[in-house]
Amino acid sequence: xxDTDNEKPKLGARAPLGLKRTVETxxxxxxxxxxxxxxxxxxxKRRRVLGRPGEEQAAPPPAAPEPVAAPAQAAPPPPPPPPPxxxxxxxxxxxxxxxxxxxxxxxxxxxxxxxxxxxxxEAQEDERRRAEEKARAEAEAAAAPPPPPTPAPxxxxxxxxxxxxxxxxxxxxxxxARAPAAEASPPPPPQPxxxxxxxxxxxxxRFSPVPRPEIPRPQPKPQPAAEQPAESxxxxxAGAAPARPQPAGTAAPKRPEPPARPSRSxxxxxxxxxxxxxxVNRALNDDGGARARSLAALKRAREKERRGHGGPREPQVKQxxxxxxxxxxxxxxLANRMAxxxxxxxxxxxxxxxxxxMTQTIDQDTAELLVTEFGHNIVRVSASDIDLQIDTTEDAxxxxxxxxxxxxxxxxxxxxxxxxxxxxxxxxxxxxxAGGITQHIGAYQVTQKDKSQITFLDTPGHEAxxxxxxxxxxxxxxxxxxxxxxxxxxxxxxEAINHTKAAGVPMIVAxxxxxxxxxxxxxxxxxxxxxxxxxxAMGGETQDVEVSALKKQGLDDLVEKIQLQAELLELRANPDxxxxxxxxxxxxxxxxGPVATILVSRGTLKVGDVFVVGAESGKVRALIDDKGRQVKxxxxxxxxxxxxxxxxxxxxxxxxxxxxxxxxxxxxxxRQGVLNQKRTTTAPASLETMFSALKDKQAIEYPLVVKAxxxxxxxxxxxxxxxxxxxEIRARVLHSGVGGITESDVTLAAASxxxxxxxxxxxxxxxxxxAERNKVAFKYYDVIYTLxxEIRAxxxxxxxxxxxxxxxxxxxxxxxxxxxxxGKAAGLLVTEGVIRKALKARITRDDVIIYQGEIxxxxxxxxxxxxxxxxxxxxxxxxxxxTDIKAGDYLETFEVEMRERTL
Numbered sequence: 001x002x003d004t005d006n007e008k009p010k011l012g013a014r015a016p017l018g019l020k021r022t023v024e025t026x027x028x029x030x031x032x033x034x035x036x037x038x039x040x041x042x043x044x045k046r047r048r049v050l051g052r053p054g055e056e057q058a059a060p061p062p063a064a065p066e067p068v069a070a071p072a073q074a075a076p077p078p079p080p081p082p083p084p085x086x087x088x089x090x091x092x093x094x095x096x097x098x099x100x101x102x103x104x105x106x107x108x109x110x111x112x113x114x115x116x117x118x119x120x121x122e123a124q125e126d127e128r129r130r131a132e133e134k135a136r137a138e139a140e141a142a143a144a145p146p147p148p149p150t151p152a153p154x155x156x157x158x159x160x161x162x163x164x165x166x167x168x169x170x171x172x173x174x175x176x177a178r179a180p181a182a183e184a185s186p187p188p189p190p191q192p193x194x195x196x197x198x199x200x201x202x203x204x205x206r207f208s209p210v211p212r213p214e215i216p217r218p219q220p221k222p223q224p225a226a227e228q229p230a231e232s233x234x235x236x237x238a239g240a241a242p243a244r245p246q247p248a249g250t251a252a253p254k255r256p257e258p259p260a261r262p263s264r265s266x267x268x269x270x271x272x273x274x275x276x277x278x279x280v281n282r283a284l285n286d287d288g289g290a291r292a293r294s295l296a297a298l299k300r301a302r303e304k305e306r307r308g309h310g311g312p313r314e315p316q317v318k319q320x321x322x323x324x325x326x327x328x329x330x331x332x333x334l335a336n337r338m339a340x341x342x343x344x345x346x347x348x349x350x351x352x353x354x355x356x357x358m359t360q361t362i363d364q365d366t367a368e369l370l371v372t373e374f375g376h377n378i379v380r381v382s383a384s385d386i387d388l389q390i391d392t393t394e395d396a397x398x399x400x401x402x403x404x405x406x407x408x409x410x411x412x413x414x415x416x417x418x419x420x421x422x423x424x425x426x427x428x429x430x431x432x433x434a435g436g437i438t439q440h441i442g443a444y445q446v447t448q449k450d451k452s453q454i455t456f457l458d459t460p461g462h463e464a465x466x467x468x469x470x471x472x473x474x475x476x477x478x479x480x481x482x483x484x485x486x487x488x489x490x491x492x493x494x495e496a497i498n499h500t501k502a503a504g505v506p507m508i509v510a511x512x513x514x515x516x517x518x519x520x521x522x523x524x525x526x527x528x529x530x531x532x533x534x535x536x537a538m539g540g541e542t543q544d545v546e547v548s549a550l551k552k553q554g555l556d557d558l559v560e561k562i563q564l565q566a567e568l569l570e571l572r573a574n575p576d577x578x579x580x581x582x583x584x585x586x587x588x589x590x591x592x593g594p595v596a597t598i599l600v601s602r603g604t605l606k607v608g609d610v611f612v613v614g615a616e617s618g619k620v621r622a623l624i625d626d627k628g629r630q631v632k633x634x635x636x637x638x639x640x641x642x643x644x645x646x647x648x649x650x651x652x653x654x655x656x657x658x659x660x661x662x663x664x665x666x667x668x669x670x671r672q673g674v675l676n677q678k679r680t681t682t683a684p685a686s687l688e689t690m691f692s693a694l695k696d697k698q699a700i701e702y703p704l705v706v707k708a709x710x711x712x713x714x715x716x717x718x719x720x721x722x723x724x725x726x727x728e729i730r731a732r733v734l735h736s737g738v739g740g741i742t743e744s745d746v747t748l749a750a751a752s753x754x755x756x757x758x759x760x761x762x763x764x765x766x767x768x769x770x771a772e773r774n775k776v777a778f779k780y781y782d783v784i785y786t787l788x789x790e791i792r793a794x795x796x797x798x799x800x801x802x803x804x805x806x807x808x809x810x811x812x813x814x815x816x817x818x819x820x821x822x823g824k825a826a827g828l829l830v831t832e833g834v835i836r837k838a839l840k841a842r843i844t845r846d847d848v849i850i851y852q853g854e855i856x857x858x859x860x861x862x863x864x865x866x867x868x869x870x871x872x873x874x875x876x877x878x879x880x881x882x883t884d885i886k887a888g889d890y891l892e893t894f895e896v897e898m899r900e901r902t903l
Contacts, residue, residue, distance in 0.1 A: 324379045325367045332358045386670045395574035403573045403636040404453040405566035411482035412490035416512040419549035421458050443584050443639030444626045455637050470499050475582050479507045485519035489527045497531050509544040515551045573636035578657035579603035586648050586711040588739030594645040606633040610664050614653030615671040617664035618645040648738045651711045700729040702795045703754035706736040707761050720788045729795050741767050750774035801898040809833030813889040824883040825875050836867040839893040854879050
């Protein structure tokens with residue numbers, strides 16, 4: 001766009017207000033983005049001078065100031081209405097906005113000028129009035145007679161002065177003696193402000209500002225009579241205004257004013273800080289609106305004044321604290337506990353010869369020196385104090401309430417434990433179990449016909465799940481020992497009896513499968529006597545009942561005996577306290593995260609409680625009962641699944657509710673550190689352990705990565721794998737965990753060449769991709785029998801086939817003969833077995849093997865033969881030209897058989 005185009009008038013634009021003869025105009029070129037520009041007309045108005053600079057004499061009172069016409073009469077005609085916004089272009093709109101902003105700025109300047117002119121007129125009027133009053137007082141003082149020889153004291157009042165000078169009293173006018181001069185001659189009414197314009201200057205633009213209320217000027221406070229200066233009696237008698245005596249012919253002194261600050265706007269006396277930006281407040285507030293102090297500034301001023309009037313501050317008394325110091329602590333943490341500056345502690349340590357930083361750790365003795373140096377008291381604590389202690393205190397009797405009994409079903413595998421529980425619950429859990437055996441510990445709560453509840457724990461019967469059975473016996477009130485009537489006592493049945501006796505809980509023997517033809521319950525009772533278990537039928541105290549889970553026989557009798565035993569135990573707990581419980585089982589669910597099955601022992605576990613369980617912490621997000629329903633709380637003896645854990649805890653870990661999440665994290669971190677320390681510190685404690693460790697290192701390692709669906713399954717699998725190890729090969733579990741197979745598991749297995757064992761779990765897509773690339777083998781199992789058998793076979797295959805040696809015959813060397821140029825032949829007498837040519841042979845001398853190889857030729861007299869039996873003589877030569885043969889040596893022939901290894 002050219003400059004010529006910009007100078008042309010725009011469509012819809014109007015000329016700026018004012019007359020050309022009084023306003024100088026200029027043009028300013030504006031540049032916009034994308035190369036656009038615009039020319040704007042700017043009006044420049046010269047400043048009018050109202051008086052000569054520096055002139056301070058009082059101006060004569062104006063007799064009749066010229067009235068100024070009202071602004072409304074001189075207002076220019078209204079501008080034509082702007083065209084519709086839809087017809088205005090972008091440049092026209094910008095020009096319109098610039099003109100409106102310029103008009104607003106000019107209006108604000110005009111208002112400020114009028115305000116300054118008004119203030120100047122008021123100041124001149126006040127100065128003129130004071131000059132008149134002063135001249136009147138001087139004239140009256142000159143006309144009065146001289147004072148008497150003994151003047152009246154200054155503190156005397158008007159009556160005393162009149163009595164001392166009686167001849168002067170008649171001359172005083174009839175008015176109050178102390179009347180001020182302003183009341184004697186009231187000032188003329190204020191004249192309307194008039195602006196004397198210079199015809200040589202440009203004509204001002206007319207505006208109609210909004211009228212604003214006048215702000216009254218603050219008047220000086222009148223002084224009390226005692227503080228006013230004494231005046232001469234004639235002056236008081238004459239009725240002159242009280243004023244300080246001034247030398248004759250001098251003007252009244254003016255109050256000293258501070259030097260005027262340079263004005264940014266160019267007007268005298270205007271000290272406002274104005275920027276080039278026009279705001280709404282500046283346009284509307286004519287007086288500039290002095291900025292008020294902020295609330296913070298007022299508070300700081302009051303505090304400063306209070307400190308100034310309060311005098312010297314009293315020294316603050318040092319507060320002595322009891323500082324808890326653990327075995328190791330950082331300097332910064334110690335400073336925080338002492339409420340001291342960390343820099344002061346560092347300086348003190350430097351003086352002690354210990355250059356440390358704020359983040360370095362110091363021991364407990366050094367911390368004690370620092371605490372004592374700063375005047376505090378030290379409280380030594382150990383790291384174990386962080387851990388939660390098990391609350392063993394008994395609850396008060398009035399807080400206890402009856403609770404449901406916890407019954408654990410134990411016994412040998414395939415004796416009908418889960419089938420019996422299904423018959424009691426009316427469910428079919430057996431149908432969903434792999435291999436027809438229970439491999440997880442389950443917790444269920446059954447409601448009886450009389451609305452009473454019984455909590456059942458179902459434990460697996462396989463030998464690998466010993467710890468599960470032990471855990472079930474430790475958390476239970478009553479143990480039901482299930483024995484098959486057709487099978488009798490088995491190894492896991494005996495183990496369950498031992499666990500029950502160790503836990504010290506009562507036992508009820510349930511003889512199952514009595515409906516079968518070969519069932520013999522009496523034989524079971526007799527076999528129990530071998531393990532010191534006497535049932536009631538045999539004169540003992542242990543209850544027994546014959547049941548059939550398949551035919552649902554004897555179930556009511558079993559429930560009745562359970563309730564009878566529970567009444568004898570008087571099971572009670574306090575539900576109104578923080579919950580405590582035990583982890584029955586834990587797993588990692590893909591959609592819900594870590595999930596733990598908790599059996600609450602006392603207290604009530606609620607949604608939102610913060611807890612610590614083993615080395616993990618969490619907050620209860622949801623509680624799910626054994627039927628899959630969400631509940632708000634779980635009381636004593638209630639098994640629930642808890643969601644909201646930070647990780648998968650170990651089965652059997654105790655659960656405790658704490659007061660805050662910070663406390664829970666602190667305890668969990670301490671317990672995790674203890675576990676890591678135990679895992680890393682495996683130094684041998686004695687010579688035996690040292691030699692066994694060396695022996696283990698010499699054995700072949702069979703690395704494995706184990707992942708299972710629950711924590712109990714992982715525990716059982718790892719224990720079974722460790723039992724398979726022998727002196728020649730040892731299984732080493734690199735990693736075991738709960739949940740699906742992830743990328744980290746595959747990476748670990750690929751680095752060590754280990755297969756991954758998946759028990760009821762599968763890998764994700766990313767893990768499968770990495771496994772295919774790194775050639776990592778996956779082995780999936782759902783029955784623990786198959787898992788242990790295949791691992792045992794794999795470990796045996798890692799060793800290879802085993803060689804078995806069998807001695808076939810033995811012979812004694814009687815003579816040595818020459819055979820050819822360099823060879824030698826041995827004359828033998830076969831003493832045992834058979835000497836065959838095709839077999840391997842070795843020669844021993846004094847029970848030391850000096851040769852092991854093959855027989856090159858076997859002859860009897862001059863004939864070559866295949867074998868020579870015991871009691872006969874023969875001659876032999878050996879391969880590899882072995883000639884170190886002497887009479888008295890022994891020859892053995894043997895054969896080697898390769899067999900597959902078994903562990």
